[in-house]
Every structure is written in structure tokens, then in C-alpha cells.
Amino acid sequence: MSNIVNSNAMDTAERAAEVLTRGGLIGLPTETVYGLAGSAASERALSKIFEVKGRPVGHPLIVHLASLDQLDHYAQSVPQTAVSLVEACWPGPLTLLLQRSRHVSDLITGNRHTVAIRIPANECARSIIAMHGHAVAAPSANRFGHVSPTTAEHVLADLGENVDIIVDDGPCTIGVESTIIDFTTPVPQLLRPGGFALEDLEELMGIHVAMPDGESRASGMLESHYAPKGKLQLVDSLPDAISIIRAHSEARLIDHWGNLPLYAASLYAQMRQADKDGVQLMVAINPAPTGLGRAIRDRLKKAAHP
Ligand code: TXA
Ligand code: MG
Numbered sequence: 592m593s594n595i596v597n598s599n600a601m602d603t604a605e606r607a608a609e610v611l612t613r614g615g616l617i618g619l620p621t622e623t624v625y626g627l628a629g630s631a632a633s634e635r636a637l638s639k640i641f642e643v644k645g646r647p648v649g650h651p652l653i654v655h656l657a658s659l660d661q662l663d664h665y666a667q668s669v670p671q672t673a674v675s676l677v678e679a680c681w682p683g684p685l686t687l688l689l690q691r692s693r694h695v696s697d698l699i700t701g702n703r704h705t706v707a708i709r710i711p712a713n714e715c716a717r718s719i720i721a722m723h724g725h726a727v728a729a730p731s732a733n734r735f736g737h738v739s740p741t742t743a744e745h746v747l748a749d750l751g752e753n754v755d756i757i758v759d760d761g762p763c764t765i766g767v768e769s770t771i772i773d774f775t776t777p778v779p780q781l782l783r784p785g786g787f788a789l790e791d792l793e794e795l796m797g798i799h800v801a802m803p804d805g806e807s808r809a810s811g812m813l814e815s816h817y818a819p820k821g822k823l824q825l826v827d828s829l830p831d832a833i834s835i836i837r838a839h840s841e842a843r844l845i846d847h848w849g850n851l852p853l854y855a856a857s858l859y860a861q862m863r864q865a866d867k868d869g870v871q872l873m874v875a876i877n878p879a880p881t882g883l884g885r886a887i888r889d890r891l892k893k894a895a896h897p
Contacts (some may be wrong), residue, residue, distance in 0.1 A: 594752060595743045598760035600713040610755045611636070616643060617718065618732050618746040618757030619655075621711040622765045623684045623747045623786050624739040624859070626729030627754065628655065628719075631665070637698040637728055643753040646735040651701040652728040653686055653769070654708045655790050656719035665706055665726060667692045672796055673774040678796050681710040684765050684786030688773040699728050715760045731768060732757075738817050738859045738866075738894070741766050745863060766856035767886045772800060784885040786855070811846065816893040819862040823873045823895040828841035832874045843868075845875040851883045858887060862894065 596603050598620065607617050609630070614635040619628040627644060629636030631654055641648050654665055659681065662669065666689035673687055691706035699708050708726075711717065720727055731739040732746040732754070740746045743759035770785035772792065780801045781789060793800055826832050829848075836842045844860050847853040865873050875891050878884035 593747060593757075595747060595757045595759050596646060596755060598758050603758060604715065604718045604722050607719045607756060607758055611719070611723040611725075611727060613638075615755035616640065616753070617719070618740075618743060618750070618754050619711075619716050619727065619760055620743070620760035620763065621655075621713045621716050621729075621731065622762055622763060623711070623768050624766070625732045625743065625757075626655065626711075626716075627728075627732035627746075627750065628727040628729035629817055630723060631696065631699060631726040631728050634698065635698060636808065637696055640730065641698075642727065642749055644730060644733070644735050646730065648698070649701040650730075651703060651705075651707060652730050653715070654699060654706055654713045654726045655720060655729050656708060656726050657717045658709045658710065662708065663692075664707060665688060665692055665695055666669070670774055672779070672798075673859055676772075677710075677795055680787060680792070682712040683710070684712065684769040684770045685709060685792070686783075686785075688771060688775055688782060690775060696728075705773075707771060709769055713760060715758060715770050719758070736816060736818060738819055739768060739858070742857050745860070748863075762856070762860070764856060765852075766858060766860075767883070769891055770886070773803075774799070784867055786883070786886065786891050788882045789885060790882060792890060816861070816896075817890050818894050818896070819873065819896040820866045820872050821862075821873055822864070823875060825875055825877055825891055825895050827877050829876060835872075836876050839872055841870070841876050842872040843870045845873055848876040849880065851887065854878065855887055856885050858890065 686709040767784040770787040771782040
């Protein structure tokens with residue numbers, strides 16, 4: 592018996608909220624990737640998230656809200672520019688780093704003064720969180736360092752029965768993680784490129800976001816992350832990809848490089864499928880570093896790191 596439940600079943604949101612309330616973990620569909628969600632109000636659930644993922648404690652978690660009115664409970668001294676931005680962008684694939692409130696567990700922040708927060712666009716996720724009545728903390732629902740999951744089956748393959756229920760709402764529509772912007776620095780900084788295009792955020796704010804420099808502050812900034820088992824080689828053009836494939840007939844090209852939304856949405860599933868098929872060498876074409884291309888390049892680079 593699998594622990595996957597369909598998002599359309601009548602009692603799914605109630606069942607999921609019940610699991611959260613008793614300190615259990617759920618596979619949560621979001622528009623970016625599936626999350627491994629536990630109640631932000633349960634220390635037991637938060638510890639279990641680290642255990643089940645194999646994630647070192649100290650790597651902080653993103654707090655997911657159902658609605659904007661929960662923000663003040665978890666964050667304080669939120670700058671006006673940040674408020675205006677989330678009013679325009681949430682629900683959506685954007686995470687803000689803010690000053691934490693005293694209500695946020697140290698397990699969530701890894702003892703930092705900051706907390707990462709977002710409201711996911713997935714309606715089923717929001718109704719589960721709303722029904723639970725507290726925020727949920729949710730990292731991507733993969734084993735630490737592995738490729739993020741974009742389907743319920745991916746979550747099952749990585750985490751199996753260690754998740755109480757996995758809510759299946761179909762494949763994630765965006766397919767790469769949220770964009771993370773740090774609002775605790777004098778000029779907002781990009782901590783992780785993601786599903787919300789940086790250019791669009793800058794236009795909404797009317798300012799340039801700074802690039803992270805010096806010691807990077809998000810764990811997603813590790814050099815190796817999102818990694819498949821097979822080797823991944825990156826190239827900048829189709830002719831380059833073709834010459835590699837000519838030389839290594841067993842190599843597989845990651846498809847949909849000509850269509851950025853589809854490239855992002857299918858990237859992790861393609862890497863997982865290639866691993867399943869025992870492909871030893873994958874080849875991927877780097878998109879231009881603008882819009883969604885910035886996040887895709889970032890994930891490809893980390894997946895390709897030896
Ligand atoms: O799209 C997403 O953001 C997905 C879905 C499930 O919402 N979540 C996700 O979570 O990607 P995770 O844990 O895989 O990545 C969260 C990133 C990590 O790199 C973590 O270090 C960073 O956010 N982060 C969270 N809280 C932070 C904090 N207080 N300071 C610095 N970085 C933080
Ligand atoms: Mg992750």
C-alpha cells in the first residue's frame with residue numbers, strides 16, 4: 592500500500608491537516624517542487640524533517656503560509672518594500688528572508704536571526720496549511736543533495752514510508768525552487784535564483800537586487816546540489832551537444848532546451864528518469880542567464896559539479 596493520496600479526494604486536506612496537527616510529515620505539492628512539510632508549531636515534526644531528509648541540522652527551512660495575515664506572526668520589522676513586493680507576488684514562487692519573530696523555532700532558522708517565508712501558489716497546499724492553522728516548514732522532499740521531486744512518485748522514491756502521506760496534485764508546474772531574496776541587508780540580495788524571474792522582481796520594486804557576494808548564505812548555494820547519479824556535462828550550444836553525443840552514443844541529451852518553462856518544469860524529472868534508465872552521461876545545454884534561464888543554469892551547474 593502506498594501512502595500517496597489524490598488531492599481531489601474529498602477528505603484529503605482534512606487528512607493532511609490532521610497529520611500535521613499530530614506532528615507527522617506530509618509530501619506537499621507546490622508550484623515549484625514537492626515539499627516535505629511539518630507543522631512549524633511542532634518541534635517533533637521539525638526534527639523529523641531533518642532525520643527523514645538526511646539533512647544536517649543547521650540548514651534552515653522555509654516557512655510556508657496560507658495567507659499574508661500570518662506574516663506578522665513569524666517575521667518582524669518587515670521593510671515596506673518587502674510588503675509591497677509580496678502583495679504583488681504572493682502566492683507565488685518567491686521566498687523572502689526577513690527578521691524572525693520569537694515564535695519561530697530555532698530548528699527552522701538554524702539559530703539565525705532571520706527566517707525564510709513564502710506563500711505557495713498551489714491551492715491544495717494553501718488549503719492544507721489554512722486548515723492546520725499554523726505555518727508549515729517545508730524543504731524540498733528529496734534526500735539531502737539529491738534532485739528535487741516534481742511528482743508525488745519522486746517523493747515516494749526518495750522518502751518512502753517515512754512520510755505519513757504524500758498529497759498527489761500532479762506534476763509541479765514551475766519545476767525549479769522559489770527565488771530567494773534577502774531583505775535583511777541594506778540592499779535586497781538574491782540568495783537563490785528560482786521560479787520568479789529576477790527581472791520581473793526588479794521591475795516591480797524599481798531597484799536592482801544585489802548579487803550574493805562573499806560567503807553565500809543559502810545552503811542551496813552549495814557547489815554540488817540537486818545532483819543526479821549519472822555524470823552531467825554542460826554545453827553552450829546544440830552543435831556542442833551533438834558532437835558529445837556522436838562521440839558517446841550512450842549519452843542522453845536533456846530535452847526541451849528550446850522552451851524555458853518546459854525546460855524548467857521537466858528538468859528534474861528528466862534527470863531522475865535518466866538515473867532510473869542507468870544513463871551514465873547526460874548532456875544539457877545552458878540557457879541564456881535571463882528570466883527562468885538563470886535558475887535553470889544554476890541548477891544545471893550544481894547538478895554537474897563533480
Ligand atoms: O520552492 C521552494 O522554495 C521549495 C518548496 C518546497 O517551497 N522549498 C525549498 O526548500 O527549496 P529547501 O529547504 O530545499 O531550500 C531552502 C533554501 C536553502 O538553501 C536554505 O539554506 C535557505 O533556503 N534558507 C532558509 N532559511 C534561511 C535563512 N534563515 N537564512 C539563509 N538561508 C535560508
Ligand atoms: Mg532543496
